[in-house]
Amino acid sequence: MQAKRKDIRALTRDQLRDFFVKNGDKAFRGNQVYEWLWQKAAHSFEGMTNLSKDTREMLEANFVINHIKVDQMQRSSDGTIKNAVRLHDDLVVESVLIPTKTRTTACVSSQVGCSLDCLFCATSRLKRMRNLNPDEIYDQVVAIDNESRLYFDRPLSNIVFMGMGEPLMNYNNVLKAIDKITSPEGLGMSPKRITVSTSGVPKLIRKMADDGVKFKLAVSLHSAIDEIRTSIMPFNATFTLSDLRAALVYWYEKTKSRITYEYVVWEGINDKRKDIDALIDFCRFAPSKVNLIEYNPIDDGVFQQASNKAIDLYVDLLEENGIVVTVRRSRGKDIDAACGQLANKS
Ligand code: SAH
Secondary structure, three states: OOOOOEEHHHOOHHHHHHHHHHOOOOOHHHHHHHHHHOOOOOOOOOOOOOOOHHHHHHHHHHEEOOOOEEEEEEEOOOOOEEEEEEOOOOOEEEEEEEEOOOOEEEEOOOEEOOOOOOOOOOHHHOOOOEEOOHHHHHHHHHHHHHHHHHHHOOOOOEEEEOOOOOHHHHHHHHHHHHHHHHOOOOOOOOHHHEEEEEOOOHHHHHHHHHOOOOOEEEEEOOOOOHHHHHHHOHHHHOOOHHHHHHHHHHHHHHHOOOEEEEEOOEOOOOOOHHHHHHHHHHHOOOOEEEEEEOOOOOOOOOOOEOOHHHHHHHHHHHHHOOOEEEEEOOOOHHHOOOOOOOOOOO
16 A cells, blocks of 8 residues: 655755655755745646656655646636635635736635634635645745736736735744745745735734744734724634734834735724724824725625715825825626635635
């Protein structure tokens, strides 16, 4: 009976080098394979053309490459592309390519489903099945980079961890994936072009600051009043706003990196003057940017996008208080690819 073959991309470069030495070959063979796996994103051992047939067969006998498969690609009328990504165990996540005139942004998933329970988000209705491995995150980025080159004639320029899942609940694998994405041995992208979006796990925001990460941080705030935030994001009862804020103060002191807040304004929920005042107060400790995101209805009509008047008041008051504010239109709504709509519906 054949022993279970190991996922070769779980090995570090040194472990791969050791593997070859133990099997009577040269350590540099490990470097060659590592380059195939990451820089060239090889899908099979067969395609590793600078290795001998014997070496390829030996790899095949010992390892698997658990590459993702883009099962289905949908294109929106606005150019947005959604990939349904099949994993080696047949679970499916989604990633999105968002084009603008000059940029291509990849929105990638970090978990299958999500363990958080934001009432307005479609992904929260899928139970969290498992964390994605670093290579499964990396592969989503490579797939979108290829699509960007093919359809838009340019490489991928930005990455946001705003797909399915809570990236900080899969901290180690997300950081490992970002290491590969930014390393010259991988895609060599600048960490400044990567944003990790979190619902706000205070302990892990502090850990990111301690770990000296170089990517950007976005926090899905939606309300700066505990009672309201807890009613729409129930985990806020555990990770309260004061803990979140203290962690963000710590983050800013260590990184001096501006924080972005994502924020949807809903009718009757957070569209009053007191909501705006609380938000201004919450952001005051550091340079901040507020992204007012358009609400993407997910079905039952409980949540309704607030009026333009309410949004305008947010914009005016935030600007008056020196807070950068953008109003972000949704992309890819017609194919359920917009924020909070990823739920494997296609
Ligand atoms: N769990 C992470 C990342 C995924 S969500 C986080 O919470 O940040 C990506 C963004 O989409 C978050 O800001 C989230 O609050 C927002 N979002 C979720 N559902 C939405 C919806 N129906 N309409 C608009 N934005 C939504």
